[in-house]
Amino acid sequence: MPEKFDCIVVGAGPAGISCAHDLAKGGAKVLLLERGEYPGSKNVMGGVLYRQMMEDVIPEFYKEAPLERPVVEQRFMMMDKESAVTFGYKGLEWGREPYNNFTVLRAKFDQWFAGKAVEQGALLVNETVVLECIVEDGKVVGVRTDRPDGEVYADVVVLADGVNSLLAKSLGFHKEYQPDEVALATMEILKLDSKIIEDRFNLEKNQGCTIELFGDATKGILGTGFLYTNKDTLSIGVGTLLSGLIKHKIRPYELLEYVKNHPMIRPYIQGSEPQEYLAHLIPEGGYHSMGKVVGNGVIVVGDAAQLVNAIHREGSNLAMTSGRFAAETVLMAKQAGDFSEKMLDHYRKKLMDSFVGQDLKKYKDSTHHFDKFPQYFDQYIPMMNKAASQMFTVDGMSKRDKQKKIIKDIGTPKQKLKIARDMIKAWKVMK
Ligand code: FAD
Known part of the structure; x- marks a missing residue:
């Protein structure tokens, strides 16, 4: 009889590791499967890790985790070919405990983080590809891996296998993603x-x-x-x-x-x-691209559930929060001895009530809007640069005349009206 776990977590990224960590901490028997040579070996991130969501899993992690630098300044550059309008915020308070966020290199960080889940008692097995979920009587009961005798069973399988999640797709939880998602x-x-x-x-x-x-x-x-x-x-x-x-x-x-x-x-x-x-x-499809996140004996977390806030370049924090909520739900289900979709739906409710669901709803139409109307990026940013150049060039023209010229250069009244309408539309999809 193959070994049985309380929970199998597929994928050792921030979502899967958070989930495995909290499950093991809560006393569950948990198996964390990763296809890479080690956690982080296949993972890519620009590198901003959000302190609060990480601390929700490991308090004061910054005292020992392999972090790069605490971020004290965030800048935004609206670029044209030879210029940029730049704005941002620098605050020294972000450089002191408890910090705001950090840059990290995932290859180092994920390894350390997975080690913390192992310390709590999770069993981490690398270099193992999960090929499919094992479904019996409409319930996910385990996974089939690429190892010899590679079937493993559990009361719940958590899919944390990242963007595209072929496993969730094969369960019919989401469709094939389109190039605009x-x-x-x-x-x-x-x-x-x-x-x-x-x-x-x-x-x-x-x-x-x-x-x-x-x-x-x-x-x-x-x-x-x-x-x-x-x-x-x-x-x-x-x-x-x-x-x-x-x-x-x-x-x-x-x-x-x-x-x-x-x-x-x-x-x-x-x-x-x-x-x-x-x-x-x-x-980046956001709220409209989210598929089903819960089924009988299965939960989907992190990128696998499309949990990314593209407007604020947040992903790892949504992943960790979802992993944490999944662990909490599995522990509840274990106590009740009920791993049905109805029971596990606690995860979906918790997720959608949290900042994760709220932010995804807030920006639900933004990607589609900015994709459909490219003028924000290819026309209005160059316009902004031209206006800044005119305003800040000291050439003897009065500031009032400069303002008039900038407004005149925007174009005809019809063009100005179009820009005003676009700004209102942008506000509506971002508000
Ligand atoms: P992943 O980190 O993708 O982890 C999934 C894991 O599952 C991987 O380890 C993979 O090897 C494993 N796996 C997949 N399939 C299988 C299988 N069948 N069997 C076994 N294992 C499997 N987010 C931020 O918060 N800040 C940023 O600055 C930021 N910058 C980014 C920059 C780039 C270039 C990219 C690509 C993303 C960025 N993100 C950022 C997003 C962030 O990286 C993701 O949202 C986050 O990694 C999602 O975590 P996850 O655990 O859901 O998935």
């Missing part, structure tokens, strides 16, 4: 001396900065670029919806090269050495 991101980790990083980004030791890049960073295609400071590396990347890449016939690595060579970005990364090249999908 998934982004493809490419990134590089660039080696650079820590002192140079601090000088270039105006940081002190053990302070970090994140820069989000919009507009020309993606050649005006809906998407964003990013540049984050680690200890002695930089993470630089760019991601756009697959539909944008197809429409503009651009290859993802061409876009990454374009950002790296952009005159607004080049000086930050000059002299650095590429250390790693990574590419990964991001689920």
Whole structure:
């Protein structure tokens, strides 16, 4: 008789590890299966880890976890070809306990995090691909893996296998995702001396900065670029919806090269050495793309459930929160001895009542809106740059005349009305 667990968690990313950690801590017998050589070996992230959601799993983790830098500054660059309107916030309070967020390198961080789940009693098995869920009488009762005699059984299976989740798809929980529901991101980790990083980004030791890049960073295609400071590396990347890449016939690595060579970005990364090249999908369909997240004996968490807030580049925190809620639900179900969909629906309710569900609902129409109306990225950002250049050039023209000229340059009254309408529409999908 194959071994039976209280719960099998498929995938050791932030969602799966959080779930396995809390389950083991709650006394459950839990198996965490990961296809990679070790947790993090297959995982890609720009690198911002949110302190609060991580502390909900491991209080004061920052005292021992392998973190890069606490982020004290967030900048946003609205880029044109040779200019950028930049704004942001720097707060030294973010550099002190309890901190706000951190840059991390997932290959190091996930390994450490999975180790904490193992310390609690979870059994981690790497290099194991889950091929399918075993379903008996309409209930998921285990998984079939690529190992010899690879069937394992459990009362509940938690699918934390990331974007695309083939396992949830094979259960009929979601359809095949379309190119306008998934982004493809490419990134590089660039080696650079820590002192140079601090000088270039105006940081002190053990302070970090994140820069989000919009507009020309993606050649005006809906998407964003990013540049984050680690200890002695930089993470630089760019991601756009697959539909944008197809429409503009651009290859993802061409876009990454374009950002790296952009005159607004080049000086930050000059002299650095590429250390790693990574590419990964991001689920960006949001609320409308979410499939079923609960069934008889099964729960779906993290990217596998499309839990990403693309507007705020949040994913790992939604993943951890969902993993935590899944663990709480499985422990409740274990106590009640009931692993039915009705019982496990506690997870869905908790998720949708939390910031995860609320934020996904808030931005439910935003990706689709900005994808359908590309003028926000390819017209309005260049317009913003032109207006800033005119306003800040000191050339003897009075400020009132400059204002008039900027407004006149926008175009005809009809064009101005269109922009005003677009701004109202944008506000409506973001409010
Ligand atoms: P994943 O981290 O993808 O983990 C899934 C795990 O399942 C993997 O380890 C995989 O190997 C394993 N697996 C898959 N299939 C199987 C199988 N069949 N059998 C066994 N194991 C399997 N989020 C942020 O919060 N901040 C950021 O700055 C940020 N930047 C990002 C930048 C990029 C370029 C990308 C691609 C994403 C970024 N995200 C960011 C999103 C974030 O990475 C994800 O939301 C998060 O990793 C989701 O966690 P997860 O555990 O659900 O999935």
